[in-house]
Amino acid sequence: xxEPGMAGGVAAGDRGVEQTFGRAAAVLDALADAREGGLRFxxxxxxxxxxxxxxxxxxxxxxxxxxxxxxxxxxxYFLGFRLAAWGAAARxxxxxxxxxxxxxxxxxxxxxxxxxxxxxxGVLSLCVARHEGSFPIRALPxxxxxxxxxxxxxxxxxxxAFLEPEAAIERVLADPENIxxxxxxxxxxxxxxxxxxxxxxxxHTFVDDLTPGMIGMGLPVPGRGGQPVAAVSIATxxxxxxxxxxxxxxxxxxxxxxxxxxxxxxxxxxxxxx
Amino acid sequence: xxEPGMAGGVAAGDRGVEQTFGRAAAVLDALADAREGGLRFxxxxxxxxxxxxxxxxxxxxxxxxxxxxxxxxxxxYFLGFRLAAWGAAARxxxxxxxxxxxxxxxxxxxxxxxxxxxxxxGVLSLCVARHEGSFPIRALPxxxxxxxxxxxxxxxxxxxAFLEPEAAIERVLADPENIxxxxxxxxxxxxxxxxxxxxxxxxHTFVDDLTPGMIGMGLPVPGRGGQPVAAVSIATxxxxxxxxxxxxxxxxxxxxxxxxxxxxxxxxxxxxxx
DNA sequence: GCTTGAGTTCCGTTAAACGGAACTGTATTC
DNA sequence: GAATACAGTTCCGTTTAACGGAACTCAAGC
Numbered sequence: 001x002x003e004p005g006m007a008g009g010v011a012a013g014d015r016g017v018e019q020t021f022g023r024a025a026a027v028l029d030a031l032a033d034a035r036e037g038g039l040r041f042x043x044x045x046x047x048x049x050x051x052x053x054x055x056x057x058x059x060x061x062x063x064x065x066x067x068x069x070x071x072x073x074x075x076x077y078f079l080g081f082r083l084a085a086w087g088a089a090a091r092x093x094x095x096x097x098x099x100x101x102x103x104x105x106x107x108x109x110x111x112x113x114x115x116x117x118x119x120x121x122g123v124l125s126l127c128v129a130r131h132e133g134s135f136p137i138r139a140l141p142x143x144x145x146x147x148x149x150x151x152x153x154x155x156x157x158x159x160x161a162f163l164e165p166e167a168a169i170e171r172v173l174a175d176p177e178n179i180x181x182x183x184x185x186x187x188x189x190x191x192x193x194x195x196x197x198x199x200x201x202x203x204h205t206f207v208d209d210l211t212p213g214m215i216g217m218g219l220p221v222p223g224r225g226g227q228p229v230a231a232v233s234i235a236t237x238x239x240x241x242x243x244x245x246x247x248x249x250x251x252x253x254x255x256x257x258x259x260x261x262x263x264x265x266x267x268x269x270x271x272x273x274x
Numbered sequence: 275x276x277e278p279g280m281a282g283g284v285a286a287g288d289r290g291v292e293q294t295f296g297r298a299a300a301v302l303d304a305l306a307d308a309r310e311g312g313l314r315f316x317x318x319x320x321x322x323x324x325x326x327x328x329x330x331x332x333x334x335x336x337x338x339x340x341x342x343x344x345x346x347x348x349x350x351y352f353l354g355f356r357l358a359a360w361g362a363a364a365r366x367x368x369x370x371x372x373x374x375x376x377x378x379x380x381x382x383x384x385x386x387x388x389x390x391x392x393x394x395x396g397v398l399s400l401c402v403a404r405h406e407g408s409f410p411i412r413a414l415p416x417x418x419x420x421x422x423x424x425x426x427x428x429x430x431x432x433x434x435a436f437l438e439p440e441a442a443i444e445r446v447l448a449d450p451e452n453i454x455x456x457x458x459x460x461x462x463x464x465x466x467x468x469x470x471x472x473x474x475x476x477x478h479t480f481v482d483d484l485t486p487g488m489i490g491m492g493l494p495v496p497g498r499g500g501q502p503v504a505a506v507s508i509a510t511x512x513x514x515x516x517x518x519x520x521x522x523x524x525x526x527x528x529x530x531x532x533x534x535x536x537x538x539x540x541x542x543x544x545x546x547x548x
Numbered sequence: 549g550c551t552t553g554a555g556t557t558c559c560g561t562t563a564a565a566c567g568g569a570a571c572t573g574t575a576t577t578c
Numbered sequence: 579g580a581a582t583a584c585a586g587t588t589c590c591g592t593t594t595a596a597c598g599g600a601a602c603t604c605a606a607g608c
């Protein structure tokens with residue numbers, strides 16, 4: 001939960017419009033975090049800090065419209081499948097994942113490893129596509145739909161490190177939403193800063209200290225304004241990215257970036273994403 | 275929609291809870307249908323039938339919480355990326371797509387064609403996973419997140435045709451939601467009935483009249499109660515499913531079904547889906 | 549100039565969201 | 579088997595914000 005404790009606390013600023021949506025979003029966020037096991041009524045009350053009556057009303061409304069579903073046996077709540085349809089449309093609203101698929105598939109075949117396409121959404125990174133290669137050990141640190149703090153992970157870091165001017169990087173690192181997402185993963189700011197510096201030096205990201213034995217590299221995809229709007233990255237086991245293979249992989253990555261950059265030119269509704 | 279207006283003297287009835295969510299859902303449905311181009315304010319007013327003031331208030335609330343986003347240039351609305359995160363979690367709320375991935379990947383490799391995993395959601399079918407094979411011509415009639423009327427498409431049909439008792443099939447075919455989804459694709463009931471009959475005769479689905487040149491086969495995955503809760507299907511070009519290859523492919527499909535059936539046993543929150 | 553369509557704001561009415569509290573139901577404990 | 583604790587539901591008086599009609603701005607297009 002992004003909400004720092006503060007039971008029932010309504011943020012000062014947004015007072016006035018559609019408070020209910022914020023509450024519904026808090027519930028859905030909690031359920032999304034819970035993933036497999038679902039959440040009981042009381043868990044939701046605890047997670048959101050809303051009163052029991054409010055949560056009860058909220059759940060009745062949400063489940064009436066298929067946004068959540070309740071297991072009649074256990075009474076546990078899950079996200080509803082109606083969200084799945086919206087989510088698919090949202091992720092692919094510009095057809096990017098679909099249109100970038102050939103380039104990513106080729107990259108996965110060339111390298112044999114798992115490749116990712118991520119998008120910058122404000123101060124977060126959203127994974128929109130994942131393609132697996134043929135190498136029998138697969139590195140799968142994230143999957144389509146996952147969000148991360150900008151700066152955490154090889155693709156996400158690529159988008160942060162090449163923001164211009166550098167003050168923009170500071171702004172991201174100071175943003176509460178970014179901080180919250182970072183802390184959820186237990187990554188401190190100094191760590192990200194070190195990575196940013198190294199990335200700007202090298203021209204690409206190289207992350208080997210996030211998951212033991214796993215390694216990732218990424219390159220930013222610049223949008224029309226030159227700012228990074230997406231990233232292509234690869235994840236594999238440490239042994240598979242030593243020189244000289246590393247250099248070859250980077251070239252393949254760069255090739256994919258060029259292709260996807262071309263696709264971006266045609267895509268509407270991308271650059272304005274928050 | 276179809277709201278008669280009438281502000282005064284509403285009979286006690288079931289009138290009451292969370293009307294706003296229904297309106298929000300209508301807006302999001304409209305935007306999901308619109309896909310790539312987004313929708314203007316007026317389009318939304320037209321599509322939903324709500325007053326301009328209502329839509330305006332709704333959009334302000336939704337965009338304040340990242341559920342929709344507006345292109346500052348054109349003023350067009352798109353689904354927000356926050357939905358993408360929820361959608362991914364909803365689709366994979368039981369970890370099925372993730373856990374079934376090895377079986378599906380193997381099936382795609384064995385056959386070289388595109389394979390699908392679908393789930394039954396009430397009277398609809400939801401595609402939860404797609405794995406592409408190596409054959410250079412790929413049949414991609416649907417993608418993860420897509421919904422279809424139960425009975426339309428090889429996977430979806432497999433779940434309908436093996437419902438027991440047969441009266442349950444009638445109930446699905448008579449359901450307004452099923453009818454609406456079917457009509458959206460321009461498929462009439464008699465057509466589905468013919469397919470159901472043929473499927474029950476053969477023991478698997480065989481669909482070659484939905485998209486010219488394309489062919490699909492599917493098998494149901496029975497849940498704990500014996501009712502089909504999921505389906506594994508394959509899509510390819512017509513030339514690739516003649517005998518004797520067809521028989522071999524069917525055996526691979528059956529093997530994948532066995533594996534996924536085992537996984538289903540462990541999955542919580544599946545059987546109760548609506 | 550006038551007209552037309554898109555989008556925004558205002559405002560009085562009224563439905564519905566709100567939370568405290570009382571309530572039911574079901575395990576758990578001694 | 580009374581006592582306790584926790585999960586979940588319902589009730590109700592108060593408060594809030596959702597509601598739509600209408601008036602408004604703004605920018606084309608004729």
